[in-house]
Amino acid sequence: MASIGQLAAGVAHEINNPTGFVSSNLKSLLDYQHDINSLLMEYRRFITGLKEVALKEGFPSFIAQQVERIADLEEEIDVDFILEDVLDLIGECREGTERIKKIVLNLKDFAHPNEDKMQVSDINNGIESTLNVVWNELKYKATVTKDYGDLPPIKCYPQQLNQVFMNLLVNAAQAIEKKGKIMISTRVLDGRVEIKIGDTGSGIPKENLSKIFDPFFTTKDVGKGTGLGLNMAYNIIKKHNGTIDVESEVGKETIFTIRFPVE
Ligand SMILES: Nc1ncnc2c1ncn2[C@@H]1O[C@H](COP(=O)(O)OP(=O)(O)OP(=O)(O)O)[C@@H](O)[C@H]1O
Numbered sequence: 119m120a121s122i123g124q125l126a127a128g129v130a131h132e133i134n135n136p137t138g139f140v141s142s143n144l145k146s147l148l149d150y151q152h153d154i155n156s157l158l159m160e161y162r163r164f165i166t167g168l169k170e171v172a173l174k175e176g177f178p179s180f181i182a183q184q185v186e187r188i189a190d191l192e193e194e195i196d197v198d199f200i201l202e203d204v205l206d207l208i209g210e211c212r213e214g215t216e217r218i219k220k221i222v223l224n225l226k227d228f229a230h231p232n233e234d235k236m237q238v239s240d241i242n243n244g245i246e247s248t249l250n251v252v253w254n255e256l257k258y259k260a261t262v263t264k265d266y267g268d269l270p271p272i273k274c275y276p277q278q279l280n281q282v283f284m285n286l287l288v289n290a291a292q293a294i295e296k297k298g299k300i301m302i303s304t305r306v307l308d309g310r311v312e313i314k315i316g317d318t319g320s321g322i323p324k325e326n327l328s329k330i331f332d333p334f335f336t337t338k339d340v341g342k343g344t345g346l347g348l349n350m351a352y353n354i355i356k357k358h359n360g361t362i363d364v365e366s367e368v369g370k371e372t373i374f375t376i377r378f379p380v381e
């Protein structure tokens with residue numbers, strides 16, 4: 119595992135650099151292209167005007183010919199389509215680079231989980247702030263029900279726990295095809311904190327249950343999932359001397375339960 123981590127960190131670093139300049143160049147390119155399009159529109163208006171005048175006034179023939187050639191070429195290459203499509207293509211490339219950036223971030227987290235400090239913190243607050251961060255991903259997919267229990271302040275790595283909540287919440291939203299429910303609850307039971315995050319999404323087939331915490335296991339489309347979210351969650355919870363379990367019924371629901379000792 120350590121060598122996979124090192125490899126991942128190395129690859130992430132190498133990919134980060136070129137992705138950075140491709141992404142910033144694409145932004146400049148889009149700005150330039152907007153300007154070029156405006157300029158071309160002016161030229162084209164000018165040519166159309168010139169063509170009309172050339173017919174009436176009898177321009178020197180080389181000008182009339184040139185105007186004719188430009189008009190023919192515009193038609194031949196379907197310039198209207200190109201001018202529109204070029205902006206779409208650049209936009210799609212930018213989306214692609216944003217996706218690469220996200221994967222690189224995940225890989226980096228996987229290789230070097232943030233070493234933030236152990237501190238006393240309010241878990242319910244952590245879940246709330248994480249919900250705000252991922253709200254955009256959830257709001258169209260799910261109604262969220264919350265049942266926060268009375269939790270004492272708990273010694274933990276709060277940023278890392280937030281990362282866990284984020285991975286579980288995003289997975290829940292991604293498992294819901296159209297519209298569903300996400301259920302969050304917390305409580306203390308037998309000296310342990312218990313956090314449940316459930317959803318009414320696709321569910322997980324039995325044969326996958328033993329694999330979902332493995333690094334790089336994903337059932338999502340290429341470019342959508344890296345398969346590192348649950349592995350990261352598992353490692354973080356282990357560091358808290360805790361456990362993370364899953365129960366799921368295909369087509370009905372999935373519930374993740376995290377438990378770790380209250381110190
Ligand atoms: N709430 C859920 N409902 C249904 N399937 C789930 C759920 N959570 C996880 N899974 C399954 O477990 C797999 C692994 O999840 P994990 O979060 O590790 O990776 P991912 O979501 O595919 O990619 P990433 O989190 O890196 O973007 C998912 O691809 C999916 O098949």
Ligand SMILES: [Mg+2]
Pocket residue numbers: 285288289343347348
């Ligand atoms: Mg995930």
